[in-house]
Amino acid sequence: MAAGNKWMIDPDDAVMLLIDHQSGLFQLVRDIDQPTLRANAIALAKVARFCKIPTITTASVPDGPNGPLIPEIHQQNPEAVYIPRTGQVNAWDNPPWVEAIEKTGRQTLLIAGTLTSVCMAFPALSAVAAGYKVFCIVDASGNWSKMATDLTIARITQAGAMPIDTFAVLGELMKTWNRPDAMDFAAVMVGLVPPYGALMESYDKAQSVQRDGHETKLDKFEAGRAKK
Amino acid sequence: MAAGNKWMIDPDDAVMLLIDHQSGLFQLVRDIDQPTLRANAIALAKVARFCKIPTITTASVPDGPNGPLIPEIHQQNPEAVYIPRTGQVNAWDNPPWVEAIEKTGRQTLLIAGTLTSVCMAFPALSAVAAGYKVFCIVDASGNWSKMATDLTIARITQAGAMPIDTFAVLGELMKTWNRPDAMDFAAVMVGLVPPYGALMESYDKAQSVQRDGHETKLDKFEAGRAKK
Amino acid sequence: MAAGNKWMIDPDDAVMLLIDHQSGLFQLVRDIDQPTLRANAIALAKVARFCKIPTITTASVPDGPNGPLIPEIHQQNPEAVYIPRTGQVNAWDNPPWVEAIEKTGRQTLLIAGTLTSVCMAFPALSAVAAGYKVFCIVDASGNWSKMATDLTIARITQAGAMPIDTFAVLGELMKTWNRPDAMDFAAVMVGLVPPYGALMESYDKAQSVQRDGHETKLDKFEAGRAKK
């Protein structure tokens, strides 16, 4: 059993921190394509809600060129709490942010933020220094260059924060397919990895053909297949 | 005015041919990422409907491993006509397919098909030989390798078919932003080019800030900005 | 029907020319990965045999560092005829080669050769000048650089030879799935596009599950799925 493993996520101890996923900042992202980043951030909002993980958001000067938070995050996770900032680059420098986290009584922080090397990394490094167990969800963040992301992964790992991808977060929170809401998780997976949806379509079709018979008339092919 | 231009699309003379967009074949695609391909194919189905362009679909052995047609095409374009095949690799070798096209009385064919070098290219080459004006929508097709696509572009261009991308098809059919359904086209554009959605969100936010005032309290910054 | 189309292959008029697929020359290839090149060349040898297309091979100084022909070509197509050269770089400069082609009485040449810009391109350009209908199978060739291949595609297309990929050749020769040997073609396709094999495995499994029932015990998941 993974419970208590210091290298893994305990859903019951986790807080989801979604920082600065803003439509203007998204235009600066060059380490991941924008639809993937957007899908990943939304997926985190959704699964946090499924798993009743407290979710806290913020934005950096959303009334300026950085643009507003993408609306899907609060649409998909209406319980998420938005904490405004008064200009701080590092969300951790904003006392209400830290207080909101402390109020949850949880010690495991799941952090995603745009730009990765700033909005994700700074709070992560502050949280490590403050004694939290920190996971950095790099592919739900988004950075101005691939090199900046490579540097950030090395930096936060060196400090003891744990790098992770969105799909792994999803898997650690879900834990098993044998749960009533497994199809909700599956739907999120299709959003993250679109070929998964095509797999499901193919699977259903193959079963319906087995059940209902073929529709294409290929007399000679079927003869050949039978012989094989 | 572009009407009559032999190098451009006349929407009133066009037929949309969507060939073999099947969930199994999609897994073989390596020249374009699968969500982009899927979005592009769906966009074509939608805009054909907006513009009342007859749309004809088909599938290659959809009851085998090639898988079913992706459902969105007929969901988004319920008037589209599905023509089953009896094993032909080249849809043009299936007489009901050619008859369905002839029945429209139109001479401009917009063709997309998975795999590009087979399901798109063969009917395109047959149609060129039959005297049609042919546009090959390569990025709504999808191929097993990038090199195969490069070869196919050269091949169909040499034969006189015109290569085109999905956004250009959209632009040629739309023709102007000054139409009542322009926002429907805009919604399709966001599906094709997701940063466009973020632009719209940022635009609306900037206007609401102008209208309603700032929410972030940045007394010193605003002073600095004012001076600049 | 595609017969008579000047832009497509008539299998009954075709000759397959496989030039200099040698184990030493393969080490020089940098425009395509070596296993893909090898698989593509072997696929052509196989389908030529299925379709009774005369196949002619040759090698450039195979007793030197260029190395021997890869053995699978003649293993898979024992009827293929090997024509030795006496040092000519351009196989077309070797009279027995041209005579072997003329003896078939066919006018459509399917050419693949390593290196693409030399061993494939030179005979193709000579054949065009001699009045043949020429297809250049670029991804069953293999070249010393990607740029050299891009240049070669432009060069042979300009001269009137038709660029094509291996899968398209396979599709044009096969023509329909409704033939007794369709599964032999399918097996070649799996060799070319390995995900196709995984699709088939998944398809068969989905059907067996439909027929024989589930093996995994997921009581809660199935409940959730049923509700969806």
Add this chain to the structure above:
Amino acid sequence: MAAGNKWMIDPDDAVMLLIDHQSGLFQLVRDIDQPTLRANAIALAKVARFCKIPTITTASVPDGPNGPLIPEIHQQNPEAVYIPRTGQVNAWDNPPWVEAIEKTGRQTLLIAGTLTSVCMAFPALSAVAAGYKVFCIVDASGNWSKMATDLTIARITQAGAMPIDTFAVLGELMKTWNRPDAMDFAAVMVGLVPPYGALMESYDKAQSVQRDGHETKLDKFEAGRAKK
């Protein structure tokens, strides 16, 4: 001698864990090409058998869209033991899996799994926490994105698991070319690194030319070569 080296593999202490190499999941892989992944996974199954390393497999809901285990693994390693799961995402959460490992009495785990950031990483992190010496064979795993793999390598390394590639595993298990079954290992190497096969063909040809004489008649060239 490497025995006892904490950074290397002792074949006599090793268990091979091959997790979720399923035909459906393979379609989701984007960090490595699918034929390479498949070849690497099969190579591990083979060499484990050569070296009498206990091999344990499992699958995640193989009767759903994830698809069946690829058949070659058990075909090439009939002694491998398959442990079904009842929905757990992390194989280590399945008690029979852990018991099967414990029963071997070995402490070194060689783990490959699709998807890398979930099916390989979770059991690896659990095993590290349980005190095992863990090697993660990342290129016999396969992940949904390259970035997710980069993150996973950093994560498991941080936790103390050792990242490794398939060829290195092969080399550490083989230890010397001076063994009776060296050619069996060589055959596996050709499967992993196809240019190696071409090298062998060229080597044999060069020796046969030395033994049997030249076949190409190049009187002037040989004169030139002699002078050099």
Add this chain to the structure above:
Amino acid sequence: MAAGNKWMIDPDDAVMLLIDHQSGLFQLVRDIDQPTLRANAIALAKVARFCKIPTITTASVPDGPNGPLIPEIHQQNPEAVYIPRTGQVNAWDNPPWVEAIEKTGRQTLLIAGTLTSVCMAFPALSAVAAGYKVFCIVDASGNWSKMATDLTIARITQAGAMPIDTFAVLGELMKTWNRPDAMDFAAVMVGLVPPYGALMESYDKAQSVQRDGHETKLDKFEAGRAKK
């Protein structure tokens, strides 16, 4: 002398058309990096002015999310004429645009536009049909995908428009270094190809060292260099 060459630009017959270089549309560009695109568009505005080539600009709904024209174009080329549109996607469908071109009495059009496959390609195809000699400056355009650009290059070339890059335009307009304003052209080149600036700095430094002597004290190195 190149005068009268149908494949080259005659500066005295040229009009520069800069279409839809807008700050919002720039965020959609993925076939070229944004600073390069911006630098190239500005370079064209500058050299057109140096060469007294009439320059005409336009924008697509600049009061919406597409954003305003980037300011540098008219700043650098104050004589450029801005022609507003009333919603037309294809600038050629706007009669004042065509009239402005006709009024110049020139027959060679140099066209750049964002997005390439729409804003550059449509007017180019219209102009070809109208009998103009058309050059498409693709790397001062900017498109939503690399594949869309490849398709557009093939499409406009097939129609008879000539593809060209920004540096080539600069070279054809400049014609010789032996002109009084050569340094103005050189300054534009540095903007296009920044390493050129570093070359100039190095050149000047090498000459100053030759003139004024060395500053670094490397007694032993100079001895070694002298011996060489």
Add this chain to the structure above:
Amino acid sequence: MAAGNKWMIDPDDAVMLLIDHQSGLFQLVRDIDQPTLRANAIALAKVARFCKIPTITTASVPDGPNGPLIPEIHQQNPEAVYIPRTGQVNAWDNPPWVEAIEKTGRQTLLIAGTLTSVCMAFPALSAVAAGYKVFCIVDASGNWSKMATDLTIARITQAGAMPIDTFAVLGELMKTWNRPDAMDFAAVMVGLVPPYGALMESYDKAQSVQRDGHETKLDKFEAGRAKK
């Protein structure tokens, strides 16, 4: 609050070391494009000045082919001190360099240097050994190959130096948008990430449209938009 965090930069304890940003060495750089490197190095010079961080530069044999320091560094930061070398590869081997650092009384070194694996890495490793807290600004350095940079990041991280990107340095020094000189920082950001400038242009335009009304006449479009 981040103060005292061992993983982050305290601006009041920092020294900026800009090493060997020379026009000749820049021509050797292949891990980052040259304009980006140049922009990043200049940005560091600027922000160091804004934040009153002592800045020290040096050059390696600038009177030879390595070329002169790029002039913008001292132009933008006139207080920066230039320390000549007498041939040492590692700037730390030059006693006046170390003395200049010691004289500042600060313990946090921000180091960028071309080439990364030599001019940045050697002083960084020396400084770590001397007990300094060291940040390596890799994307303001520039190296002869991408692989060399990957190796250098691993090497300096292993030794305890912290890898960082230019934008993160900027963010850690700026700390908040609520400062009078925030627009100066914003101007540097536009130099680093040019799409940010386009965002600002779009933002201002959207606000001016809200304030002053639309300029494009799109009666039908506006009707459609209103309905949406």
Add this chain to the structure above:
Amino acid sequence: MAAGNKWMIDPDDAVMLLIDHQSGLFQLVRDIDQPTLRANAIALAKVARFCKIPTITTASVPDGPNGPLIPEIHQQNPEAVYIPRTGQVNAWDNPPWVEAIEKTGRQTLLIAGTLTSVCMAFPALSAVAAGYKVFCIVDASGNWSKMATDLTIARITQAGAMPIDTFAVLGELMKTWNRPDAMDFAAVMVGLVPPYGALMESYDKAQSVQRDGHETKLDKFEAGRAKK
């Protein structure tokens, strides 16, 4: 026999034009790596000499930042004639250049020049207009961007010049391995495609082992190999 083929090179009718291969301009090249470009240009100089093809060189302001011609060209081909320019961008605009070509009485021009889109393309387009048969050796040219090269290939092909790579030029000039100087050509090939040298080393070693026996003592391996 290829003689008289309008799509191929007749060595007896060819002139080699090597334009602006200068050490400064080389620093601007980004479409091909600089050592490959340099090797390709030198190879052309060498083979032109082997084949007694008149070779003409020139340089663009070599006493400025563009730098001197790389010395190897005239070192390897002392018969090459250097024609200075007086500032013309297009070498064809320099009358002595055209006269030197005319004096050879040959009609086939082999052109390479740095930068490709200017120094190679302009003379090529001028020569086509003047009625010459023109080959553009794009990978012995070198350009400021990959996109510029793609555009140039399309442009010169459209005009009727033939694109070609360096290895193809070498093959068309050499024509056969059965010539006394074949080893000289082989040496040039090794310079172009370094793996070819390794192939030759391996070939010679395999033959020496066949002749002289094995040196490695692998008693068990050889037993295993023998059995295979």
Add this chain to the structure above:
Amino acid sequence: MAAGNKWMIDPDDAVMLLIDHQSGLFQLVRDIDQPTLRANAIALAKVARFCKIPTITTASVPDGPNGPLIPEIHQQNPEAVYIPRTGQVNAWDNPPWVEAIEKTGRQTLLIAGTLTSVCMAFPALSAVAAGYKVFCIVDASGNWSKMATDLTIARITQAGAMPIDTFAVLGELMKTWNRPDAMDFAAVMVGLVPPYGALMESYDKAQSVQRDGHETKLDKFEAGRAKK
């Protein structure tokens, strides 16, 4: 001064170990281009000799398909000692190899080997376990895939070996330009980074122009330049 720095190389304590740089194995390399790999390995052999660093080589079954050691290593470093193996994959498992190292009395090992993940990594891990200070020169090694190299860098770093590139080794051994043999090092640098040679040519030319005057006659340009 760097002496005694545990993260850097002390030339007087170093041994150079060049393992399995064989012409057959080179054909398997896919993480670095072969000429770069070859140049890097040769550079190490040369600089080891300049610095009187004991150099030890070996090869893996060089009388089989792996091929012979590339000859330049012993040509450039005649004092290097070759230690044959009797089949061991890990050179450290060959007692004469370890004895040769021990006999030098040095504790710092500089290791390069083809393939990286086997021939370089295994001896490095063995040496770390044996207490040596180990540097792994990854870009003078060469591996079968980029992913395998990434994994190997993480693996050897985790174990405490230090990753490094060839240029950094060169810089650490050279230490200063103020040495009599500095030009010998410079010549090696040109072999590693060919643009460096072009820089030197440009530098010399600029100085000769300063000394001897201009050769190009550009009366109008010079006037323009003078004004600037």
